[in-house]
Amino acid sequence: RKIIFEKQWFYLDNAIGHIYGTTFEVTSGGNLQPKQEVEETTTETKEAGTDNRNIVDDGKSQKLTHDDIKALKDKGIKGQEIVQQLIENSTTFRDKTEFAQDKYIKKKKKKYEAVITIVKPSTRILSTMYYAREPGKINHLRYDTLAQMLTLGNIRAGNKMIVMETCAGLVLGAVMERMGGKNSGFPMCFDAFSLIGYGSIIQMYPGGGPVRAATSCFGFPKLFFNNLHEFPLSKVDSLLSGTFSTETLPSEPEDNALVEEESNGLTDEKQISLQETEEESTTEAAMEINQTEEQETMDINADDVEFKDNKEKENVREKQRKQWERRKKLIETAALLREKNADGLIVASKFHPTPLLLPLLEFVAPSRPFVVYCQYKEPLLECYTKLRERGGVINLKLSETWLRNYQVLPDRSHPKLTMSGGGGYLLSGITVVLDKGKSDSSNLEALKMEEPSSKRCRVQDTHC
Amino acid sequence: MSFVEYGDTIKDGDTAIVFLGHESMFPVKVQHGTVTQTKYGVIRHSTDLIGKKYGSKVTCSKGGWVFILHPTPELWTMNLPHRTQILYSTDISLITMMLELKPGSIVCESGTGSGSLSHALIRTVAPTGHLYTVEFHQQRAEKAREEFREHGVEHLVTVTNQDVCKNGFGVSNIADAVFLDIPSPWEAIGHAKSALKAEGGRICSFSPCIEQVQRTCLAMEEYGFTEINTLEILLRVYNVRTISLQIPDLGKAAEDNSSTGFDSSNPSNQGSPCSNLQQGTVQFKSGVPLREMVGHTGYLTFATKS
Numbered sequence: 001r002k003i004i005f006e007k008q009w010f011y012l013d014n015a016i017g018h019i020y021g022t023t024f025e026v027t028s029g030g031n032l033q034p035k036q037e038v039e040e041t042t043t044e045t046k047e048a049g050t051d052n053r054n055i056v057d058d059g060k061s062q063k064l065t066h067d068d069i070k071a072l073k074d075k076g077i078k079g080q081e082i083v084q085q086l087i088e089n090s091t092t093f094r095d096k097t098e099f100a101q102d103k104y105i106k107k108k109k110k111k112y113e114a115v116i117t118i119v120k121p122s123t124r125i126l127s128t129m130y131y132a133r134e135p136g137k138i139n140h141l142r143y144d145t146l147a148q149m150l151t152l153g154n155i156r157a158g159n160k161m162i163v164m165e166t167c168a169g170l171v172l173g174a175v176m177e178r179m180g181g182k183n184s185g186f187p188m189c190f191d192a193f194s195l196i197g198y199g200s201i202i203q204m205y206p207g208g209g210p211v212r213a214a215t216s217c218f219g220f221p222k223l224f225f226n227n228l229h230e231f232p233l234s235k236v237d238s239l240l241s242g243t244f245s246t247e248t249l250p251s252e253p254e255d256n257a258l259v260e261e262e263s264n265g266l267t268d269e270k271q272i273s274l275q276e277t278e279e280e281s282t283t284e285a286a287m288e289i290n291q292t293e294e295q296e297t298m299d300i301n302a303d304d305v306e307f308k309d310n311k312e313k314e315n316v317r318e319k320q321r322k323q324w325e326r327r328k329k330l331i332e333t334a335a336l337l338r339e340k341n342a343d344g345l346i347v348a349s350k351f352h353p354t355p356l357l358l359p360l361l362e363f364v365a366p367s368r369p370f371v372v373y374c375q376y377k378e379p380l381l382e383c384y385t386k387l388r389e390r391g392g393v394i395n396l397k398l399s400e401t402w403l404r405n406y407q408v409l410p411d412r413s414h415p416k417l418t419m420s421g422g423g424g425y426l427l428s429g430i431t432v433v434l435d436k437g438k439s440d441s442s443n444l445e446a447l448k449m450e451e452p453s454s455k456r457c458r459v460q461d462t463h464c
Numbered sequence: 465m466s467f468v469e470y471g472d473t474i475k476d477g478d479t480a481i482v483f484l485g486h487e488s489m490f491p492v493k494v495q496h497g498t499v500t501q502t503k504y505g506v507i508r509h510s511t512d513l514i515g516k517k518y519g520s521k522v523t524c525s526k527g528g529w530v531f532i533l534h535p536t537p538e539l540w541t542m543n544l545p546h547r548t549q550i551l552y553s554t555d556i557s558l559i560t561m562m563l564e565l566k567p568g569s570i571v572c573e574s575g576t577g578s579g580s581l582s583h584a585l586i587r588t589v590a591p592t593g594h595l596y597t598v599e600f601h602q603q604r605a606e607k608a609r610e611e612f613r614e615h616g617v618e619h620l621v622t623v624t625n626q627d628v629c630k631n632g633f634g635v636s637n638i639a640d641a642v643f644l645d646i647p648s649p650w651e652a653i654g655h656a657k658s659a660l661k662a663e664g665g666r667i668c669s670f671s672p673c674i675e676q677v678q679r680t681c682l683a684m685e686e687y688g689f690t691e692i693n694t695l696e697i698l699l700r701v702y703n704v705r706t707i708s709l710q711i712p713d714l715g716k717a718a719e720d721n722s723s724t725g726f727d728s729s730n731p732s733n734q735g736s737p738c739s740n741l742q743q744g745t746v747q748f749k750s751g752v753p754l755r756e757m758v759g760h761t762g763y764l765t766f767a768t769k770s
Contacts, residue, residue: 019663019664019770020664020770021664021690021768021770022770122564123561123564124561124562124564127561143561144557144558144561144697146561147557147558147560147561147562148553148554148557150557150560150561151538151553151556151557151560151584152538152553152557154536154537154538154587156468156567156587156588156590157468157567157590157591158468158469158470158590158591159470177566178566178567178588179567180566180567198567341472343470365470365472365519366517366518366519366520367517367518367519367531367532367533367534368470368519368534369536369538377702377751378749380751381704381749381750381751382749384704385704385749394483394485394531395483395487397701398701398702398703398704398751399699399700399701399702400699400700400702401554401697401698401699401700402697402698402700403695403696403697403698404695404696404697404698405693405694405695406677406694406695406696406763407694408674408677408678408681408692408694408765410678410682413674413677413678415696425702425751430519430533431519432519432520432521432531432533433517433519433520433521435521
């Protein structure tokens with residue numbers, strides 16, 4: 001399969017069998033494997049100036065013309081040699097300071113020596129990549145902000161988490177990584193653990209289905225998906241009011257309502273894919289569905305071979321079967337939610353956070369953390385106020401992180417020239433048991449919260 | 465309770481967090497027959513705590529009340545007894561993600577210090593991972609061991625009392641990640657490399673001073689680490705406040721005032737600026753930065769062994 005990356009195209013076939021972290025050089029079409037470290041070529045006695053008082057920018061320091069360079073490239077000469085030629089034909093190179101020479105070479109290397117390192121997918125890699133390449137798809141959630149969410153949410157194996165995201169499935173993937181463990185190694189161990197130790201995730205989704213384009217980039221083993229549930233956001237209200245169960249009981253004779261819903265769901269899905277042009281995700285999802293479908297048909301084939309010729313019948317059966325499966329899963333998920341004992345809530349979406357957070361918090365057990373991400377501060381200000389009014393939460397904190405990158409080189413250490421302007425805001429807190437006599441207590445709490453911080457003498461436990 | 469597993473009810477021997485309000489809290493070891501004094505009165509463990517649900521409100525003797533919270537590494541970080549400078553959750557978050565930690569990871573850490581990072585690492589690598597932590601100060605090492613036992617995580621951590629710069633981590637070729645928070649990390653890079661798995665892994669070094677970072681980066685390069693990257697992360701916390709600003713009186717008539725845009729007769733935009741013309745003020749909600757914030761904790765240098 002042909003892949004295009006940074007104006008280069010190549011085939012991945014040659015990369016198979018190498019360990020992660022191997023660096024490849026791109027040749028015309030395929031991949032070549034060079035050494036991990038290129039031996040120093042410019043260790044010859046260096047000549048360098050001390051300052052730039054005599055360097056004039058006349059645009060004529062490079063003796064090779066644009067066409068010459070193109071000719072070199074067309075001949076398929078190694079990038080390393082082109083760089084060497086450029087240096088030799090630069091009249092000012094020898095007058096430059098050692099540091100400037102270094103910089104010059106680095107710049108040229110970047111342009112002419114195309115090397116590619118293949119690494120293993122991880123939250124670190126994927127979140128950095130998404131933020132750099134497709135920030136719009138993840139609501140400008142910067143990777144350090146995602147890191148804060150995972151920590152503030154106390155994400156770990158064994159939790160029962162509720163996740164509501166429209167970040168292409170990146171946040172979901174990050175949560176799965178923290179809960180699921182290593183995506184290499186021994187499938188037998190996972191089997192045991194996915195049932196006992198690794199907990200479950202309920203993903204709330206808007207529209208026709210969850211988007212998991214980024215999730216699929218993680219390359220999780222299939223077992224990780226066993227405890228991943230999904231629940232449509234549009235049914236949250238009915239679930240909370242208690243009207244949900246009767247609507248979708250499996251014992252109901254005809255499920256007209258459900259069929260309608262599903263067709264609605266499908267159109268929704270189409271609309272979404274059009275809106276977000278997230279073709280990748282839908283095909284990805286479609287592929288997954290196809291796979292399961294294949295398995296199911298195989299099962300059916302094995303069960304009743306005589307019906308094989310009657311394709312129409314099979315299709316109908318298949319459809320019903322799938323509907324039934326979906327309904328069963330939905331009911332399972334609804335039951336999980338109805339227990340109202342989730343270990344945390346993570347929200348990172350394009351929607352207004354307040355109407356999401358208030359109902360979804362109902363499903364969370366007391367003394368559990370929740371984290372809401374928003375690209376903008378103002379909606380979180382409102383959310384903060386509404387949460388205070390509602391009660392049942394403490395330790396509310398509105399925060400933002402700044403990230404600074406450094407260049408560290410001998411005698412040339414400083415912060416990088418450009419830094420990211422914004423990576424979004426977080427509102428976090430801890431749930432507590434909601435009082436019955438709400439109004440009184442919230443007043444009390446408000447009073448208590450107003451206490452000046454200077455007075456908060458740390459009370460020491462006498463027995464600890 | 466355990467630091468690596470949620471429990472519903474408070475049990476004898478648990479470590480719980482007493483939340484007094486406004487970020488004021490402290491840890492308490494739950495024991496039958498003991499009492500804890502707070503500014504809101506006495507909490508009797510046997511009757512007030514044991515058997516209650518985490519997250520419930522507990523009324524103290526003076527009629528005041530507090531919330532009892534389930535311990536988490538983050539709450540512990542805010543409340544632990546300091547034996548050294550500690551790492552806070554902002555840095556810890558970035559460290560955990562950039563070291564690619566997850567359940568099953570094997571991590572080496574030095575020094576253990578007050579165990580702030582250790583608890584977070586253990587939380588993340590549980591239930592199948594392990595933390596090997598090295599602390600050269602004997603008393604601190606002992607104290608850390610005791611805490612891990614109390615917190616029900618001793619099976620996930622090995623505390624070694626030795627000098628990491630001289631003797632290394634006491635393990636080799638098993639770690640997925642190494643974390644260094646010592647005064648001279650460059651002296652431990654070689655040991656870090658041999659602790660990491662043969663197929664590679666990640667390393668992070670935390671240093672407050674740029675000179676330390678420089679020496680560390682040089683050492684990392686020397687030992688063949690790649691993807692060397694130095695970062696700094698700062699946390700900005702905002703107070704949510706309702707602010708009212710006075711409208712200056714320019715001597716104009718009242719009718720003219722209403723056309724300046726601060727129109728109180730427009731209730732449609734709730735939450736956005738609304739005004740109170742009688743008093744001549746405009747009210748709005750704002751996220752106000754704290755008057756003082758942590759400006760620098762340390763530089764985080766990450767690298768890959770491959």
